[in-house]
Amino acid sequence: MPTKLEISDDARPLGERPVLLDVQDLRVHFALRGGFFDRLLGRSSGSVKAVDGVSFVLRKGEVIGLVGESGSGKTTTARALLGLAPISGGSVRFDAGPELGGEVDLTKLREREFRALRRKIQLVFQDPHASLNPAMDIETAVAHPLKIHKVTNNRDEIAARVRDALERVGLAPVDRYLHKYPADLSGGQKQRAVLARAIMLDPALLVADEPVSMLDMSVRAKILGLMLELKRDLGLTYLYVTHDLATAKFFCDTIAIMYLGRIVEIGPAEQIYADPKHPYTRSLLAAIPEPDPRRAGPRNLPRGEVPDAAWPPLGCSFHPRCPAAFGPCGWEARDLTALLEQRWTGVSEQQYEQERGIVGEPTALDDAGLVARLPDVRAGSGAAAALLDDVRADDPEEPFWKGVSSMETASEGVRIAFNEPVDPTLLTHGQVKVACHLHDPRFVQPEA
Amino acid sequence: MNIEPVISVRDLRVWYGTERGPVRAVDGVSFDVRPGETLGLVGESGCGKSTLGRGVLGLLPTGSAADGSVRFKDRELVGMRQQEMRTMLGAEMGLIFQEPMTRLNPLMRISEHFAETLRAHEPGISGKEIDVRSIDTLRRMGIPPTRYRHYPHEFSGGMRQRIMIALALVLRPAFVVADEPTTALDVLVEAQILSILHDLKRNFDTALLLITHNLGIVAEACERVAVMYAGRIVEVGGARRVFSEPAHPYTRELLRSTISLSTTALHYIPGAPPDLVEPPSGCRFHPRCPDAMQVCPRIDPVEVRTSTGERVECWLHGPAELIPPGGTAPLQRQELASADEA
Numbered sequence: 001m002p003t004k005l006e007i008s009d010d011a012r013p014l015g016e017r018p019v020l021l022d023v024q025d026l027r028v029h030f031a032l033r034g035g036f037f038d039r040l041l042g043r044s045s046g047s048v049k050a051v052d053g054v055s056f057v058l059r060k061g062e063v064i065g066l067v068g069e070s071g072s073g074k075t076t077t078a079r080a081l082l083g084l085a086p087i088s089g090g091s092v093r094f095d096a097g098p099e100l101g102g103e104v105d106l107t108k109l110r111e112r113e114f115r116a117l118r119r120k121i122q123l124v125f126q127d128p129h130a131s132l133n134p135a136m137d138i139e140t141a142v143a144h145p146l147k148i149h150k151v152t153n154n155r156d157e158i159a160a161r162v163r164d165a166l167e168r169v170g171l172a173p174v175d176r177y178l179h180k181y182p183a184d185l186s187g188g189q190k191q192r193a194v195l196a197r198a199i200m201l202d203p204a205l206l207v208a209d210e211p212v213s214m215l216d217m218s219v220r221a222k223i224l225g226l227m228l229e230l231k232r233d234l235g236l237t238y239l240y241v242t243h244d245l246a247t248a249k250f251f252c253d254t255i256a257i258m259y260l261g262r263i264v265e266i267g268p269a270e271q272i273y274a275d276p277k278h279p280y281t282r283s284l285l286a287a288i289p290e291p292d293p294r295r296a297g298p299r300n301l302p303r304g305e306v307p308d309a310a311w312p313p314l315g316c317s318f319h320p321r322c323p324a325a326f327g328p329c330g331w332e333a334r335d336l337t338a339l340l341e342q343r344w345t346g347v348s349e350q351q352y353e354q355e356r357g358i359v360g361e362p363t364a365l366d367d368a369g370l371v372a373r374l375p376d377v378r379a380g381s382g383a384a385a386a387l388l389d390d391v392r393a394d395d396p397e398e399p400f401w402k403g404v405s406s407m408e409t410a411s412e413g414v415r416i417a418f419n420e421p422v423d424p425t426l427l428t429h430g431q432v433k434v435a436c437h438l439h440d441p442r443f444v445q446p447e448a
Numbered sequence: 449m450n451i452e453p454v455i456s457v458r459d460l461r462v463w464y465g466t467e468r469g470p471v472r473a474v475d476g477v478s479f480d481v482r483p484g485e486t487l488g489l490v491g492e493s494g495c496g497k498s499t500l501g502r503g504v505l506g507l508l509p510t511g512s513a514a515d516g517s518v519r520f521k522d523r524e525l526v527g528m529r530q531q532e533m534r535t536m537l538g539a540e541m542g543l544i545f546q547e548p549m550t551r552l553n554p555l556m557r558i559s560e561h562f563a564e565t566l567r568a569h570e571p572g573i574s575g576k577e578i579d580v581r582s583i584d585t586l587r588r589m590g591i592p593p594t595r596y597r598h599y600p601h602e603f604s605g606g607m608r609q610r611i612m613i614a615l616a617l618v619l620r621p622a623f624v625v626a627d628e629p630t631t632a633l634d635v636l637v638e639a640q641i642l643s644i645l646h647d648l649k650r651n652f653d654t655a656l657l658l659i660t661h662n663l664g665i666v667a668e669a670c671e672r673v674a675v676m677y678a679g680r681i682v683e684v685g686g687a688r689r690v691f692s693e694p695a696h697p698y699t700r701e702l703l704r705s706t707i708s709l710s711t712t713a714l715h716y717i718p719g720a721p722p723d724l725v726e727p728p729s730g731c732r733f734h735p736r737c738p739d740a741m742q743v744c745p746r747i748d749p750v751e752v753r754t755s756t757g758e759r760v761e762c763w764l765h766g767p768a769e770l771i772p773p774g775g776t777a778p779l780q781r782q783e784l785a786s787a788d789e790a
Contacts, residue, residue, distance in 0.1 A: 069634040069635070069636060069637070070605070070634050186493075186494075186720060187493065188720075216492050216493045216661045217492075217661050217662050217663065217702075217705060217706050217707070218492050218661075218702060218705045218716055218717055219492075219716075220707055221705050221707060221714045221715060221716040222716045224707075224714060225714050225716070243634045243635055244635060245635075245709070246707045246708050246709055246711070247707050249709065249711075250707070250711070250714055273709070283636060284635060284636065285709065286639075287635040287636045287638065287639035288635060288664070288708055288709055289638070289639070289642070289662060289664025289665050289667065289668050289708070290664055290667060290668075290708050290709070290710065291663040291664045291666070291667045291691060291703055291706045291708055292667055292691055292692075292710070293667045293687050293688045293691055293692075294688070294692070301636065301639050301640055301643065302636060305604040305605070305606050305607070305634075305636075305637060306604075341592035341594055341595075342592070344587075344592050344593055344594065345587045345590050345591065345592050345593075346587070349580060349583065349584065352593055356594075
C-alpha cells in the first residue's frame with residue numbers, strides 16, 4: 001500500500017539518518033486555579049496534564065504525524081517544542097546545526113537563548129487568515145522574519161529573498177502578489193504566503209498545526225503537495241499535527257496517535273495503516289468519510305467525546321469510549337452514570353421518570369471512584385438491583401460489565417465494586433509501540 | 449418518484465452588488481427536495497453553495513436581489529413579504545449552522561433555549577409540553593434527559609452541535625438547510641453527527657439540503673447529490689451513480705481530489721473557481737476542464753436529462769445536434785496563469 005509520495009533527497013533509510021529532534025518524557029501540566037478558600041489556605045486544586053510523558057524521535061528529512069482529536073494534547077505538544085507552552089518536565093534535544101551550537105536541550109534554555117534558535121524551528125498554524133497581519137502586505141509579511149531576526153538590512157537582498165520564497169510557494173508572477181493584502185487572497189493563497197514566511201529563515205524543522213484543515217477539499221491536495229516539494233527542495237523535516245488520518249497517510253513517515261496527553265500508538269505509517277492495533281486508531285480510521293457510497297454505511301463508532309483532562313478516566317483514558325474495553329481498563333463509578341444516561345436517551349419518558357425515581361440524581365455517583373453505590377430511594381424494595389439487571393439484560397455485551405468485580409445488594413441499595421485499574425504503557429510489537437491491554441500478554445494471550 | 453416535493457426551486461438567481469458590478473452568485477438553479485430525502489450540495493468555496501442555501505430560505509443580506517421561483521408547500525417564497533417569511537422560518541423551514549459554539553447563548557440553560565424557540569412560534573404552549581417535546585427531540589439526538597437544564601459550556605463541541613440540530617428540529621420543520629454542519633468538528637464527532645443526519649428521515653421525515661465541500665460526507669449521508677460550479681448546478685443525480693460514474697468532468701475531478709484512505713495519489717484541479725463578476729464564456733468550467741472541446745467556450749452548455757430525472761450540463765453529453773461542425777475537437781488549453789492558483 002503506497003502511503004506517501006516517494007520524494008527524498010536523502011537516499012539513506014530513515015533509521016540511519018541523523019536525529020534532529022529527540023523528545024523524551026515531555027510533560028506539560030497546567031495548574032488548576034481552585035476556589036477562593038483553596039487559594040487562601042494554600043491548597044492545591046490539582047492540574048491538567050495536557051501532555052503527560054510524550055516521547056518520540058524525529059530524524060532529518062522525516063515527517064512525523066501527531067494525530068488525535070481536540071483535547072488529545074497534540075497541539076500543546078507542538079507548542080511546547082517551540083517554547084510556547086510551559087514545559088513541566090522531560091527533555092527536548094534539538095540539533096541546531098554547527099553555527100548555533102550543535103545539540104541543545106530546549107527545555108533548559110532561557111527565553112533569550114531560545115530566540116536565536118527559533119529561526120531553525122518555524123510554525124504554520126491552522127488558520128492562515130489569523131496568522132497574517134491584515135494591515136501588512138504580502139511583501140512586508142514575508143520579509144518580516146528577516147527583520148525580526150536582524151538577518152540583513154540590505155534592501156536588495158531582502159527583496160530577492162522574498163521573491164525567491166514567493167516563487168517557491170507558487171505565488172507567481174510575484175509582482176501580482178507583493179502588494180496585495182491578506183484580505184485579497186483566497187484561503188489557499190494565504191496558506192502559501194504563510195509557508196513562504198516560514199521558509200524565509202532557512203529552518204530545519206517546520207511544525208505544521210493542521211495546515212490544511214480549514215481549506216477546501218480541492219485545495220488541501222495542492223498545499224500538501226507544495227509542502228512535500230518544499231521538504232525535498234529545502235531539506236525540511238516536518239512535525240505534522242492533525243486530526244485527519246487520511247491526509248497524514250500521504251504525508252507522514254511515522255504516525256503517533258495521541259489521546260488525552262499520551263501517545264497510545266506510534267510506528268511507521270505503513271504499518272499503522274495496514275494493521276492498526278489500538279482501538280482508538282481503528283476508530284479514527286473508521287470515521288474518515290469515504291467518497292464511495294458502496295463502502296459507506298453504518299460503522300462501529302466510539303460513543304461520546306474526549307473526556308475532561310482535568311479529571312481523566314482511571315486506567316486507560318479511552319476505556320469509556322472503547323468498544324473492546326475489558327476488565328483491567330479502569331472501570332469506575334462515573335462509567336455507571338454514563339451507562340444510565342446512555343440508556344435514558346433510548347427509553348420513553350415514562351420509563352425514564354420511573355427509573356430516575358428509583359436511583360435519584362445520577363450525578364451523585366460521580367465521586368465514588370472504584371466503588372459505586374446505586375441507592376434505592378425506597379429502601380428494601382430491591383428496585384435498584386432490578387434496574388441494573390434490566391440494563392444488563394438489554395445489552396449483555398456492554399464492556400462495562402467486564403469491569404465489575406462484585407455486586408452486593410443491601411437494603412439501602414446496590415454496592416458495585418470495580419476491578420483494580422491498570423495504566424497501560426507503551427509496549428513494543430515489532431516496529432510499532434502500542435499502549436493497550438489488548439496487546440499486553442499479562443491480560444491477553446497473543447494470538448498464535 | 450411520485451411523492452410531491454417539499455421544496456421546488458426553479459431558475460433561482462441571486463446577485464450581490466459590488467463596486468465592480470453585480471456578482472451572480474446563484475445563476476439559474478433548479479432542484480427539488482422530497483420529504484425524508486437528503487440532497488447534498490457540493491462544490492468548492494466560492495461556487496455559491498451557501499448563497500443558494502440561504503437564498504432558498506430568503507435569508508439574504510441587504511444589497512442582494514433574488515429572482516426565479518422557490519415553491520414551498522404551494523407557496524411562492526421569492527418576493528414574499530419579510531413578515532410572512534418570518535412566521536415560516538424555524539417553524540416550517542430550519543437552518544443548521546457551521547459553528548455550534550457561537551450560536552448558543554452562554555447565559556441561557558438548554559431548556560431555556562428550547563422554551564424561547566417553542567414560545568416564539570406557538571405562543572400558548574404550556575411549560576409541560578415544552579419539556580416533553582424538547583426532551584424527546586434531545587433524546588433522539590443522543591442527549592440524555594439528565595442534561596436538559598445544563599448550560600452550553602457544560603457540553604462538548606459535538607454535543608452542542610447535536611443541541612443545535614435538536615433546536616432546529618423541535619418545531620418539526622418540513623425542510624432544513626444544514627450549511628457545513630460538521631466542518632468545525634473532529635473526525636469522530638463528525639461521523640457521529642453524520643449518522644444522526646442520516647437517521648433524520650427515519651425519525652422526522654425532514655427534507656434536508658446538506659451543504660458541504662467534502663464529497664465523503666455526501667456519500668455517507670445523502671441519497672442525491674447536486675454539484676455546483678460558478679453559480680450553476682452542473683450535475684444532479686443519485687449519490688451512488690454520481691460517485692461511481694460521474695457525468696460532468698468537474699464532478700469527476702472533484703472526486704479525484706478528495707483525500708480519503710483509498711486515495712493512492714495526490715490529485716487536484718488546476719486553477720480556482722472563477723470570479724463571478726465576469727465568469728468565463730460558454731461552459732464556466734472550460735478553462736480548468738481536461739476534456740474541454742472547441743464548442744465549450746463558445747456556446748452555453750444545455751441541460752441534458754435522463755429518464756430517471758438526472759441532469760447534467762456538459763457538451764460531452766450532447767445534445768449532438770446543437771454542436772456546430774468541428775465543435776468536438778479538443779480545445780487547445782491556454783497555459784493557466786499560475787496567479788489564478790488557489
